[in-house]
Amino acid sequence: MHMTxxxxxxxxxxxxxxxxxxxxxxxxxxxxxxxxxxxxxxxRDTTWETWGVPMFDVRDAKAVLAEIRACREAHPKHFIRISAFDPSRGWETVRLSFIINRPRAEPVVRFDRSESQFRALRHRAQPQPERRAMGGRF
Structure with missing residues (x-):
């Protein structure tokens, strides 16, 4: 399944x-x-590990690309993303985030839906132990 x-x-x-x-x-x-x-x-997962430290003073995209290549070499089977943080007063948040590297076989996830008290719906994502290549059925 292609993670979006x-x-x-x-x-x-x-x-x-x-x-x-x-x-x-x-x-x-x-x-x-x-x-x-x-x-x-x-x-809904927000825990990612940071490669090195955020590049506060980097003004050249080529320097960032060099770090991306190093991260891809060290973690070829991991998801890798770029996050851009806006430090402006009043914003102080991530303004842009996108995936730049995916593992060849992404995890298969099953979503369970159940009804609880007062007909409240509860959703739960359950990772499956097997991994299949993108485009495969699950």
Missing amino acids: LGAFAFLPDLTEEQICRQIDYCIANDWTVAIEFAAEVQN
Whole structure:
């Protein structure tokens, strides 16, 4: 199953040139760029590990791309994403986040829905132990 997380989730994977343009956009807006990675992710999962430290003073997309390549080499079977943090007073939040690397076989997740007291619906995502290649049925 193709995980749909962040911006551009329903588009084909971005090329290196497109990633570079997005990083340039973040830098032009004075956003801090960070590279994050995770072995398994869910739609509501917000825990990712940061690659190095956020790049507060980096003004060149090529430097960020070099770090992306190093992260991909170290974690080829992980999800990797770019997050751009806006430190402006009043915002102080992530303004852009998108996946730049996916494992070949993404995790299979089953969603269970149950009804509880007062007909309240409860949803639960249950990861399945087996992993299938993208495009496979589950």
